[in-house]
Every structure is written in structure tokens, then in C-alpha cells.
Amino acid sequence: MKKVFALILAAAMTAMVLSGCGGQEAVQSSNGKTTLNVYNWGQYIADGSDDSLDIIAAFEEKYPHIDINYSTFDSNEIMYSKLSNGGITVDVIFPSDYMVARLIEEGMLLEINYDNIPNYQYIDEEFRNTAYDPENRYSVPYTWGTVGIIYNSNYVDEEDVTGWELLWNEKYNDKILMFDNSRDAFGIAALLQGYDINTTDEAELVACAEALAEQKPYVQQYVMDQIYDLMENEEAWIAPYYAGDYAIMAEENEALEFYLPQEQGFNLFIDAMCIPTCCQEKEAAELFINFLCDPEIAAANMDWVGYGVPLSEAKNYMDPETVEDPVAYPSDEALANGTSYDYLPPEITRHVESLFMKVRIS
Amino acid sequence: MKKNNSILLSTPYILWMVAFTLIPLGVVGYYALTDPDTGVFTWSNIRELGTYLPVFGQSIMYSLVSALICLILGYPVAYYIAHRGAVMQKILYMLVMLPMCMSFLLRTLAWVGLLQDTGIINNLLAAVGLPRLQLIRTPAAVVLGMVYNYLPYMILPLYSTIVKIDHRLIEAAEDLGCTPAETFRKVTLPLSMPGILSGLTMVFVPAVSTFYISQKLGGADTVLIGDVIERLYKQGNNANLGAALSLLLMILVFVCTGIMNRLGGDEEAVVV
Known part of the structure; x- marks a missing residue:
């Protein structure tokens, strides 16, 4: 009897250990689609309300083989805790500048292959070679x-x-x-x-x-x-x-x-898009980042989100009222004391x- | 043979306990005694606990008050239910359970909608020309939230104890000349003591570790130990100090329930 008990216990322990550090294989949903896990701030992407474009639906329509699993966080620190505790799979994150620097410093980000992000060409010069990512290797600016x-x-x-x-x-x-x-x-x-x-x-x-x-x-x-x-x-x-x-x-x-x-x-501040080391679908993640940098998509997105867009090209497609709004786009003079x-x-x-x-x- | 069978039957539960209670407890202990950055053994998390003692005190006070109010509100209800007919008992029992079918978070949020400065109660008061009241973000609101959410945990054990009291004992007391008040004090109350104690424990334990109620209904001052632990894990990224606090909380809960049971034991001894 004791042997049986020990055997069951051993089996249970093995199963636990396996599920503890395993479980990192890419999740292929039953219909053969790729699941892309996006982890963003709350209220930080146009969701179709107030006549806006539903960005996620638009992406899934354009790339029908990708399903987006979208979840949100309240602050950089909460996101950092989740990532550093491990055990989760996230493909795209949206940390702020200082958090990008911390994630780079601690080796928690993957280098982005910018060849997969042709729309990076639209990013304004002032948002490249930033203090937090001086060589432009790990991040693509999302908003400021x-x-x-x-x-x-x-x-x-x-x-x-x-x-x-x-x-x-x-x-x-x-x-x-x-x-x-x-x-x-x-x-x-x-x-x-x-x-x-x-x-x-x-x-x-x-x-x-x-x-x-x-x-x-x-x-x-x-x-x-x-x-x-x-x-x-x-x-x-x-x-x-x-x-x-x-x-x-x-x-x-x-x-x-x-x-x-x-x-x-x-x-x-600048909030950027990054790919953490626990990413399973790097190419799909880059596809998503590229999609968000498309000037027309970025325009539709930022019209709703209300934050500054780091690609001037997008302003051509945006609601002129938003672009002229001094809250979202303060004058250079107003920005002089920003740190x-x-x-x-x-x-x-x-x-x-x-x-x-x-x-x-x- | 009989003995072997019983081991076999309890094996799933034992395995469950080991995998999901004992091993995690060990992990909590490990975290509590290691440094967040280097992972080496340290007492520093334990030493830091002193800072949080006032928060522990506050949490214990709130949950004790809530448990006592639950008892005062719940005992008459349980007594009433226990003295109805069999069908009525089942209906009333169901009614007590009913709120628990809805999410605890939603029920607490509903109280926010009722109590806040721009909430339903204050808007009604303003509509009839009365001044608005400060209802939310007060200690009383936190106690209200705890009592509201945990009252069923008091009523149910009380009911199941009271309903089992042998009615002949009460008749005997009456025959021997006790007034109704004396019968209650000398017979019913002592016999329902096990229910009172398990009710108090079942309200106190979840209340002392809660974090959602105090965040939603309390003000900036009502920070309970559950809030601190949640914050350390999420915002603070300091699971080690969080583990140390959890460990202390667990010990305190054991001590408190131990004291309660001990008190109950003594009283029973006196009665017997």
C-alpha cells in the first residue's frame, strides 16, 4: 500500500515539475491559428466605441491567421511584476520610457527585427535614438x-x-x-x-x-x-x-x-512597443507593431486614444481638431519644461x- | 483491509493538500526568508514587519467588530429560521444563501454605487432637499461591507447548531420554572456556543485578510493588511516582504482562532 502511495505521489510531483517550467510551447489554437498575446495599458487602443476603428478587429481581418488575446495593466510596475514573476506568455508589451530602459538593462526584451517593420520609416526623427533605447534595437514608439x-x-x-x-x-x-x-x-x-x-x-x-x-x-x-x-x-x-x-x-x-x-x-513621456523574452510569436508580434505604425491605422487609433502620435505622417489622416488641440499637442514652448x-x-x-x-x- | 481502504479513499485529498497547500506554504516560507534581489537567506523581511504592526492591528479591529455585528444580527435570524416548519426552513435557508450566488466583487461595487457622494442614496437625499452625507470612505462603510458580505457565513453555522438543540431540554427548563429569558441564557445560548464560535471564525478569517472591500469602501486611511500584501506583489514587485507578511497574518489568524476556541472550550466546561 505504501508503495502505491509513494508512486502516486512521485507521479504527481513529476507532473507538477513538468507543468511548472514547461508550458512554454507556442499555443496553437485548435483551428490552426496563431495566438498573439498583447499586454497593454487600459483604454489604450481604439476599440470601436464612439465611431472609432476597432484596431484589433481590423488587424484580425487583415491577418486572418492571427488571433489576438488582449489583456491590460494599470501601471508599468504591475506589468513588470507580472513579467518578472514569469510563467506567462506575452508577445507585445507597451512600457513607458524608463521601464523600457529597465527591461533592456535586465535582459527582458528581445531585439526587434526592423526589416519586418517597414512602417518604422514614418517614425519622426525626434523619437529615434532616445535616451532609453539609444541604438533603436528594442523598441518602437507608440505614443508620447x-x-x-x-x-x-x-x-x-x-x-x-x-x-x-x-x-x-x-x-x-x-x-x-x-x-x-x-x-x-x-x-x-x-x-x-x-x-x-x-x-x-x-x-x-x-x-x-x-x-x-x-x-x-x-x-x-x-x-x-x-x-x-x-x-x-x-x-x-x-x-x-x-x-x-x-x-x-x-x-x-x-x-x-x-x-x-x-x-x-x-x-x-514616450510609451513604446516592445517584445519581451517570453514572446512565442515574434514574427506575428512584429506584424502587429508594424500594423500600428501604419499612418492611417495610427491616425484612427490616436484619434480615439487621444495621446500624441510619434509619426507626423499620421496627422494628415487625423481629425484636424485633435491635431490642433493644445492638450494633446502642446507647443514647443509649452513642452520646454517637460522631463x-x-x-x-x-x-x-x-x-x-x-x-x-x-x-x-x- | 478496512484501514487500507480508508487510506486509498483519502489519497486524492492528501495529494491535493500536499501539492496545493503544503508545498506552497513551504514556498511562502522560503520567500519570506530570502532577499528579493540576490535570493540569499536574510532576516530583513522579518525585521521589516514591525512597520506593519499598526496595519495588522487595524485589520484585526475591523474584522472583530464585523464578526461581532454579524453575530448580533445573525443570531436572531438563525434562531427564527430554526424554529420554522421544515419547508419554511428550507426556503429561508435558500434566501440566506442567495446573495452568495452573485459575485462578491459585484456586490461590493453595488455598495459603492449606493454610498458614494454622487451615488443613489445621496442623490435621493439631494432630490428631496436634504444635505448630502459622507457615507463612503468611512470606517463604518468598511464594516458595513464586511458584515454584508460575510453575514451568511455567520447565519448558516448558527442555524445548523440551533436546529439540532434537543427541544426536550428547553421544555425541561420551562417545567423547572425558568422564565423564557432564563431558558435562553442557561440552555439555548450555551448549547449554541459551537455555532457561535464557528460563525465568528468563519467571518473573522476572510475579513481579516480581505483587500477589495477596504479599497472600494474605505478611504485613503483604511489600509488593511490584505491591501498591503496585494500592493507588494503587484506594484511593489517585492514578493519576499509580501510572503513575510502573509506568514505573519497566517500565524495571527491561527492564534486568534485558537483563542476563540479556547474561550469556547472553557465556557462549555463551565456549563457541563
Whole structure:
């Protein structure tokens, strides 16, 4: 009896070990189609709503042998955790600049074969050879944009809208939202105090944490994608967020306004498309990236997404109102004080995260 | 032969336990004692736990209060159900279970829609000219969410204990001159103690580790230990500290349920 038991146990263990590190073979669905796993930010691709083009459906129509399995994340950090924990297959990801640099540094990205992406020719010169991918080997820019303050003009006095201090204004107690990720939250706290957003100075980081702790009593919630509902329904009145998402919210609630603190500075970011090392369908992934860089497709996509498009060619096909909108496409003068997030060493990232956690539990 | 058969029958469960409870527990222990970057043995995760003690305290307070409110609300309901006719009992029992057929997340989100500043209750108040109330993002809202979600876990064990109480004992107490209040205090209540204890445990344990309810119904101040652990795994990419916190939480839950059972044991001893 004992032998039988041991045998079953051994069999079970073997099966477990196999399924633990196996399971990496390409998934061929029963109908012989290729499954492409795309992992993107929420609300970050035109989905057919509001008369937009359904990008994924259009891709599947053009390439009927590929099925897209689309899933979303809330922040770069959540995406990074999922990837680094392993055990998943993702073919295309959309990290921001500093996260691209981190993924390259940690060997988590595959080199892209640009021969498969002829539409790369349309990418504007200023989005090539960037600081995060200086040799253009791992990334293709998807969008660019700014972080500013979205506020509800029905409740917030124009005279209070002077800069990041609006998020610290006691008058709007319990109506202020704040970023639920340490990088953006610390970035804003640094700008408020006139520090560099990429500061690694211990005293400055502690001062940022103190500023965030001061702000906490007035904060209604720390959120990411939930911001859409909360701002549209006027449950909250003030929130820092990505300029591109403002367009989607303003369509639902006309009282919403966007403010870019030009004097204090702000985060200027590029989100890129990359292929992680757990990719199983590299060619299909490159096909998808190429598709999104097609000027007409990019135009239809960005008309809905509302973020800046890194290929000027696409602007010819876009709604002229969007292209002239100063929120999505600020003037060079307005952009002068924008700074991008740099890659910070893991120990600093972890330290900032733990400082943020202490603010949250204080 | 008989003994062998019983081993054979329980083998699937034993295998299940080993594969999906004991081995993962070992993994949690391993993570709790290793460094996130290098993977070498370290006490640093354990040392950091001190920072989170107030959060543990807050989680325990919230779940204890919720468990007690569940008991106060649930006992009369269970008592009532247990004293209906057989058919009625089945119907009422079903009704108690009914909310559990719907997703727990949806039910909590529904409360957000009711309670928020621009929610249904406040809009109704405003429509009839009354001032709006601060309902959501208060400690009371979190307790409400816990009580609402976990009340069936209190009622069901209470009901199954109360329904088994031998009615002759109650008649005997009445014959011997007990008033209804005394009968309840001296007979029914002590005999339903096992149900009370398992009800308290079944509410306390999921409540103490919850994270969704506090995120949706609580404010920036109501951070529970489940929220912290979730954050460490997802945003923080620090599974090691998360594992250490999970381990401490598990120990605390064991201690708390142990204390509850111990208290119950003593009371039963007194009664006997």
C-alpha cells in the first residue's frame, strides 16, 4: 500500500515539475491559428466605441491567421511584476520610457527585427535614438504625452489652478485623487518642491515622502484607471493624469479641464512597443507593431486614444481638431519644461516604493 | 483491509493538500526568508514587519467588530429560521444563501454605487432637499461591507447548531420554572456556543485578510493588511516582504482562532 502511495505521489510531483517550467510551447489554437498575446495599458487602443476603428478587429481581418488575446495593466510596475514573476506568455508589451530602459538593462526584451517593420520609416526623427533605447534595437514608439492636472471647472476656482499645489489644497479635501504608483506620485512631489523628477538624493526623496504624507489627509483615493469613472461622475474634482486620457474623460463630462504646470515642470513621456523574452510569436508580434505604425491605422487609433502620435505622417489622416488641440499637442514652448523619467537602479526603485508604502499606511 | 481502504479513499485529498497547500506554504516560507534581489537567506523581511504592526492591528479591529455585528444580527435570524416548519426552513435557508450566488466583487461595487457622494442614496437625499452625507470612505462603510458580505457565513453555522438543540431540554427548563429569558441564557445560548464560535471564525478569517472591500469602501486611511500584501506583489514587485507578511497574518489568524476556541472550550466546561 505504501508503495502505491509513494508512486502516486512521485507521479504527481513529476507532473507538477513538468507543468511548472514547461508550458512554454507556442499555443496553437485548435483551428490552426496563431495566438498573439498583447499586454497593454487600459483604454489604450481604439476599440470601436464612439465611431472609432476597432484596431484589433481590423488587424484580425487583415491577418486572418492571427488571433489576438488582449489583456491590460494599470501601471508599468504591475506589468513588470507580472513579467518578472514569469510563467506567462506575452508577445507585445507597451512600457513607458524608463521601464523600457529597465527591461533592456535586465535582459527582458528581445531585439526587434526592423526589416519586418517597414512602417518604422514614418517614425519622426525626434523619437529615434532616445535616451532609453539609444541604438533603436528594442523598441518602437507608440505614443508620447504629458502628465498634468485634470480638474472640474464647476467646482474648482480658476484662481486656485496655479500648479501642482492644487493637489495639496485643503479647500478640496476628499475631492482630490492621486496616482497609485510610486514613480508618478514621487515625480509630482519632486516637481512641487523644485527637485529633479529623477532625484536619487536621500534627503530629497524623504522630503517628497513627507510632502505626500502631508497631502494624504486631503486625498480621496489613490487610483489608476478608476479615475475615468470618478472624474466623469464628479465623485472627485481634481486628479493628476496623462493628458491623452483627458480627451476621453472630457467627452463624457464637458466641465473637465486640463492644466499643464509649465513653470514647475512636468513629466514628458514616450510609451513604446516592445517584445519581451517570453514572446512565442515574434514574427506575428512584429506584424502587429508594424500594423500600428501604419499612418492611417495610427491616425484612427490616436484619434480615439487621444495621446500624441510619434509619426507626423499620421496627422494628415487625423481629425484636424485633435491635431490642433493644445492638450494633446502642446507647443514647443509649452513642452520646454517637460522631463522624462530616467531608469533608476533597482535599489532606488525599491526604496521609493517602500517610502510610498509607508505614506500609504501611515 | 478496512484501514487500507480508508487510506486509498483519502489519497486524492492528501495529494491535493500536499501539492496545493503544503508545498506552497513551504514556498511562502522560503520567500519570506530570502532577499528579493540576490535570493540569499536574510532576516530583513522579518525585521521589516514591525512597520506593519499598526496595519495588522487595524485589520484585526475591523474584522472583530464585523464578526461581532454579524453575530448580533445573525443570531436572531438563525434562531427564527430554526424554529420554522421544515419547508419554511428550507426556503429561508435558500434566501440566506442567495446573495452568495452573485459575485462578491459585484456586490461590493453595488455598495459603492449606493454610498458614494454622487451615488443613489445621496442623490435621493439631494432630490428631496436634504444635505448630502459622507457615507463612503468611512470606517463604518468598511464594516458595513464586511458584515454584508460575510453575514451568511455567520447565519448558516448558527442555524445548523440551533436546529439540532434537543427541544426536550428547553421544555425541561420551562417545567423547572425558568422564565423564557432564563431558558435562553442557561440552555439555548450555551448549547449554541459551537455555532457561535464557528460563525465568528468563519467571518473573522476572510475579513481579516480581505483587500477589495477596504479599497472600494474605505478611504485613503483604511489600509488593511490584505491591501498591503496585494500592493507588494503587484506594484511593489517585492514578493519576499509580501510572503513575510502573509506568514505573519497566517500565524495571527491561527492564534486568534485558537483563542476563540479556547474561550469556547472553557465556557462549555463551565456549563457541563
